[in-house]
Amino acid sequence: MGMTITEKIFAAHSGRDVVKPGELVYASIDLVMGTDVTVPLAVEVFNRIGAEDVFDNTKIALVNDHFVPAKDIQAAGLSKSMREFAGKYHIKSYFEVGRSGLCHCIVPESGLVMPGDLVIGADSHTCTYGALGAFATGVGSTDMAASWALGENWFKVPPSMKIIYKGQLPEMVGGKDLILHTIGMLGVEGAMYASLEFAGEIIDQLPLADRLTLCNMAIEAGAKGGIIEPDHKVVEFLNGRSNRQYIMHTSDSDAVYANVIEIDVTHLEPQIALPYLPSNVKPISQVDKITIDQVVLGSCTNGRIEDFRVAAELLRGREVAPGVRLIVIPATQNIYLQMIDEGLLKTFVESGAAISPPTCGPCIGGHMGALGENEVGLYTTNRNFKGRNGHSTSKVYLSSPAVAAASAVTGEITDPRRI
Amino acid sequence: MIRGQVHKYGDNIDTDVIIPARYCTAFTEELLAPHCLEDLDVDFVKKVKKGDIIVAGRNFGCGSSRENAPIAIKGAGVSCVIARSFARIFYRNSINIGLPILESSAAVEDAATGDEIEVDVAIGTITNVTKKKTYQTSPFPEIIQEIIRAGGMVGFARQRIAQKKASAQRTTQPVNK
Numbered sequence: 001m002g003m004t005i006t007e008k009i010f011a012a013h014s015g016r017d018v019v020k021p022g023e024l025v026y027a028s029i030d031l032v033m034g035t036d037v038t039v040p041l042a043v044e045v046f047n048r049i050g051a052e053d054v055f056d057n058t059k060i061a062l063v064n065d066h067f068v069p070a071k072d073i074q075a076a077g078l079s080k081s082m083r084e085f086a087g088k089y090h091i092k093s094y095f096e097v098g099r100s101g102l103c104h105c106i107v108p109e110s111g112l113v114m115p116g117d118l119v120i121g122a123d124s125h126t127c128t129y130g131a132l133g134a135f136a137t138g139v140g141s142t143d144m145a146a147s148w149a150l151g152e153n154w155f156k157v158p159p160s161m162k163i164i165y166k167g168q169l170p171e172m173v174g175g176k177d178l179i180l181h182t183i184g185m186l187g188v189e190g191a192m193y194a195s196l197e198f199a200g201e202i203i204d205q206l207p208l209a210d211r212l213t214l215c216n217m218a219i220e221a222g223a224k225g226g227i228i229e230p231d232h233k234v235v236e237f238l239n240g241r242s243n244r245q246y247i248m249h250t251s252d253s254d255a256v257y258a259n260v261i262e263i264d265v266t267h268l269e270p271q272i273a274l275p276y277l278p279s280n281v282k283p284i285s286q287v288d289k290i291t292i293d294q295v296v297l298g299s300c301t302n303g304r305i306e307d308f309r310v311a312a313e314l315l316r317g318r319e320v321a322p323g324v325r326l327i328v329i330p331a332t333q334n335i336y337l338q339m340i341d342e343g344l345l346k347t348f349v350e351s352g353a354a355i356s357p358p359t360c361g362p363c364i365g366g367h368m369g370a371l372g373e374n375e376v377g378l379y380t381t382n383r384n385f386k387g388r389n390g391h392s393t394s395k396v397y398l399s400s401p402a403v404a405a406a407s408a409v410t411g412e413i414t415d416p417r418r419i
Numbered sequence: 420m421i422r423g424q425v426h427k428y429g430d431n432i433d434t435d436v437i438i439p440a441r442y443c444t445a446f447t448e449e450l451l452a453p454h455c456l457e458d459l460d461v462d463f464v465k466k467v468k469k470g471d472i473i474v475a476g477r478n479f480g481c482g483s484s485r486e487n488a489p490i491a492i493k494g495a496g497v498s499c500v501i502a503r504s505f506a507r508i509f510y511r512n513s514i515n516i517g518l519p520i521l522e523s524s525a526a527v528e529d530a531a532t533g534d535e536i537e538v539d540v541a542i543g544t545i546t547n548v549t550k551k552k553t554y555q556t557s558p559f560p561e562i563i564q565e566i567i568r569a570g571g572m573v574g575f576a577r578q579r580i581a582q583k584k585a586s587a588q589r590t591t592q593p594v595n596k
Contacts, residue, residue: 024562041446041486049576067444074444124484124508140486140512141446146576150583154562188431189478193507222478224507277431364440364483385435385482387458
């Protein structure tokens with residue numbers, strides 16, 4: 001009996017020839033990632049464990065992204081704790097404000113994740129790295145601290161679910177629409193504990209940026225990870241980023257899946273997730289007229305250069321509607337620079353957008369654009385739980401960058417093919 | 420043995436309502452507990468008494484990886500969470516910090532807010548004293564039982580480090596003939 005790509009990665013990291021879903025294994029870890037919001041607690045736990053040193057200072061990434069630039073004195077303390085830990089243990093991949101970015105964008109950009117890797121991160125959207133053919137999953141601070149000490153952790157080998165996309169992708173419909181539609185079909189717990197393997201001709205055609213978006217939101221269906229078999233696009237992306245050896249695993253033809261779902265995307269419309277669940281998804285034609293107060297373009301889901309190119313194209317020569325705030329957040333400093341070089345920032349500023357430095361900020365209602373009482377947002381982020389983005393009465397709709405840009409212009413949720 | 424009154428909630432209670440990110444610049448029980456569940460039930464913190472039990476539906480703790488969520492619940496005085504199912508990161512985090520959690524659809528089905536429930540975590544039984552019913556949950560897998568016996572992940576990690584050191588010493592020591 002064959003194995004899926006996920007099972008092969010777990011087998012390779014637990015010293016076995018074969019693993020089966022449901023088995024508990026100890027597995028070695030290639031990268032342990034944490035952020036300013038999860039590292040400080042982990043530092044405390046690490047000290048309580050009493051380990052003499054971290055397992056490998058080249059396999060730990062520490063990223064300033066959630067509450068940076070420090071939103072208040074407490075947040076400054078969080079970054080300070082992470083900075084001191086990085087210094088004490090000579091952590092090679094410490095990302096400081098000004099040279100940082102959102103963890104799930106800066107980590108792949110810096111060549112820290114390779115195909116075949118097993119990665120854990122103290123951030124639930126760590127599953128993003130599955131787009132590179134790695135298995136990556138989120139954990140909490142204590143698991144991160146134990147992994148810093150041991151270089152391993154225990155895992156339950158997840159069952160795999162395969163989602164096959166076929167047909168022809170319509171214009172203005174991309175990775176975000178595919179994943180919102182899929183989460184809508186599965187529900188927020190439809191892929192509980194499973195590895196969601198995305199496949200099919202549409203995935204082959206999809207740019208890596210869209211694949212990262214797809215894997216990023218696997219957690220919103222309850223999945224342990226999202227994963228895509230690596231191909232030449234991944235190899236090209238890695239070129240010049242890392243010299244580390246890697247293995248491009250693929251799923252065997254006789255691998256066993258808990259479920260296989262085929263989705264024909266030919267007639268897929270831009271998708272919208274309504275408050276207060278990312279699974280509360282409707283095609284845009286079925287969404288009533290929704291007036292919005294704020295649009296956020298960015299996040300680890302949709303803060304890449306490709307996302308801003310699409311949005312800028314729609315905003316060029318147009319203005320953000322009166323009564324609407326558009327906040328644009330490049331996900332990394334490199335993306336920021338690229339936006340300057342390509343003239344995208346000029347387009348955004350001319351249209352009336354505010355540009356924020358890389359930060360999770362408004363996605364978690366932290367800073368740089370929290371929502372007030374009863375306000376409505378349209379965000380390219382990944383979650384719209386009650387109170388997540390600001391006041392508990394505020395509401396957030398989730399969409400692609402194209403829908404977000406078109407809607408910023410009209411002031412209501414708008415199909416980008418209609419402007 | 421744990422005994423307390425039930426506070427019952429629905430499905431998909433996410434970590435953002437358990438403890439909003441705006442409070443997550445802190446990670447101690449004292450600072451987080453006063454805001455536990457405030458976006459879902461503003462009175463929860465006033466109502467909850469030490470030892471009380473949260474009973475909820477499916478996918479409890481979905482969303483963020485923030486360990487601040489089980490810490491806030493534990494800090495509020497909650498002795499145990501019983502749900503139809505848990506989101507996996509919340510599940511691991513709770514075991515790691517020593518917050519007892521149990522899965523039982525039947526117990527959730529029958530329980531109502533205000534019921535008195537007794538839990539024996541060691542053998543996995545839940546007794547609804549008010550309804551006079553007992554439920555048996557399936558035992559935790561061996562690795563998780565080891566973590567629970569070690570008092571959480573800190574103790575467990577210490578044991579693993581000691582085991583690794585001992586086995587490294589065994590392999591490097593010359594064999595006496």
